[in-house]
Amino acid sequence: MRVLTIYLSEQKAEAEEQKELFEKYIGGDGVAAKLLLENCPKGCDALSPENPVILAIGPLTAAFPTCSKVVAMFKSPLTGELGESHAGGRLGAAMRFAGYGAIVIKGRAEHPVYISIQNDSVFFRDARSIWGISSAYTVGKILRGVEPAPGRRSLIRIGPAGEKLVRYANVNVDTYRHFGRLGLGCVFGSKNLKAIAISGSKELPIASRKKYSEAYRELYDIVVNTDSLKKYHDFGTAVNVNPLNQLKALPTRNLKASQFEYAEYISGEYFAENFLSRRVACTGCPVGCIHIATLQIPFSNGFEFETKMIPYDYELIYALGSLLGVPMGESVLHLIEEVDHSGLDAITTGVVLAWATEAYEQRLISKRDTLDVAFFWGGVEAYAKAVRNIVRQPNEFYKALARGVAYAAGKYGGEDFALALGNLEIAGYHTGRANIVGHIAAPRHGHLDNAGYSIDQKALKKPMKPEEVVDSLIEEDYWRCFVNTLVICLFARSVYDEDKIKKALDALGATCEKDFVALGKEIFKLKYEFKLREGFRLDKVKIPKRFYETESSQGMLREEEIKEMLRLYKGKIEELLCSK
């Protein structure tokens, strides 16, 4: 496959066939990690032109159901080390049909630009007329009017948060999907890069028409006609609100509690019954897990309404709902809309606002700091104002909030209840030990790397020793590093076992001779190499006291036990890094 390198400073681009790279690392995570190590100078400032953005897909992208995602890698301006985020939408297929396995973006444009990639042509367009627009959605609408190939193009863009270098700004992908975490939007902003439009009309060869059709049909049947992915279609990820609440795992009011008395009113069921208007899908995925709510808001006595379409998912409902004590689905949707149009990561924004609310309660911050925003649990209007201030950064306090919760707490206090691990604000699972250890030790500090929350739930049924928990986490880490080379949507991870992956690759003539887990290990190693190079130390990560003060699904957690597990994990990593 080809790698397209885009030089923003010189406004030029070149494509190169990188056969060996893709043979060795398959695609996605593996190729991106390798390209990041090669292209990101050690110790560079994440907001400098030296920090590259890597986008990568895999050999199954757009060829099989649910192989619809793209990996982005960069140095994170939020954590200062590995930045990795995945997104769906139409981007993966658009890259594939434009003929690129990976895109590397380097340098910084002299003034705001957007890049238009149409098959082999790369155009640099002046983006000054769309810089400063208050909503990432509007930017999409404008680009839809000027870019070719509706239906098969992808339009990815930043909102004002990215332009203003909020450290956790996201990149909006085709309106309803995102590169959400770790600040890719901020890196775009630092490069004066407003958007990328990409489309292609190339065809992919099939090694065996018969094998391909059979393999496709088998996978399609499992995805569509069995229960394996039904929950993602029916209620979507929001279905997790009620069960996690029952398990005492739903972080509530900045994790002062792990159960929310209004959970029912922000549950997947409540959203489906009251607001759900349609589902949409990423290109090539028949599941349709993207749930969109419609809100009708009256604005006059004459039966006039603003009609808003707002996508929702579990993590957004947790971060902008229970974590902020917001007791009604409608109010959560208002906040989601505010955050989404600004182009902010919803999880981090929720955690930052939750810390601010508690800091305000404890008088660590005053109205002088907040510019008269009076934070209180469930105070949606105050939160919406604060979101706008985080983007605008009119004073020191909001400048601090724009750098993430760990930075803000370092400056104003309240570190014991600043819910970040390794400088990344936490996802919504207070399930127990594996979740915390998994968050800290995973290559991108994400619950998405090793699903610690799932291991915790297994441990409820059958108790696990610390060694067993650590082994399960690492095993999952390795496997997902491999699956992410193919960039199969992780929702479908249960569908794609080794046998089916082999069949799929074989049908395309892209056979992988390597042992899958061994390759996953190798990629895990590459990512850790980058993390360590940029200064990450597993034993230096601080765990805020709040995690030990609030009951989890597994009861009260013990600091010694978590520390012990981190020691075990560190031992495993050292062993791996020393091995050849």
Place this chain on the structure above:
Amino acid sequence: MPRLKVKNPERCIGCMSCVFACARIVHGVISTDRSAIKVRTTGGVIGSEFAIITCRLCEEPACVHACEYEALLMEKGGLKFEPEKCTACKACVEACLIGAITFDEELNKPIVCTHCGSCAEFCPHDVLEVET
């Protein structure tokens, strides 16, 4: 003759499984272009509805009338395309207001729907149907 029908366009989730099915099963490639069915976003009041663009097998097909070389014919109630007679004049493409016939620049031929129903078989949301 079987006839493909866009039965419930509002139910479309935009997954493109139908597009990939046509490319894969009828044309033997992986592509979003070499397909007789297309799915596009249309913008509009509720964000992004999908337009499903495909041949409706008109009673009096304008494409057939437009073809001066008898490459497109109505036969037993179905549309028949004979590529060897086609001169790539694109008159059929221009005649169809729906845009159901697209022109494959690489093959230098129009892509004509055979109403085989492969796309409908791979629609997960009950949008397409084949009438027999």
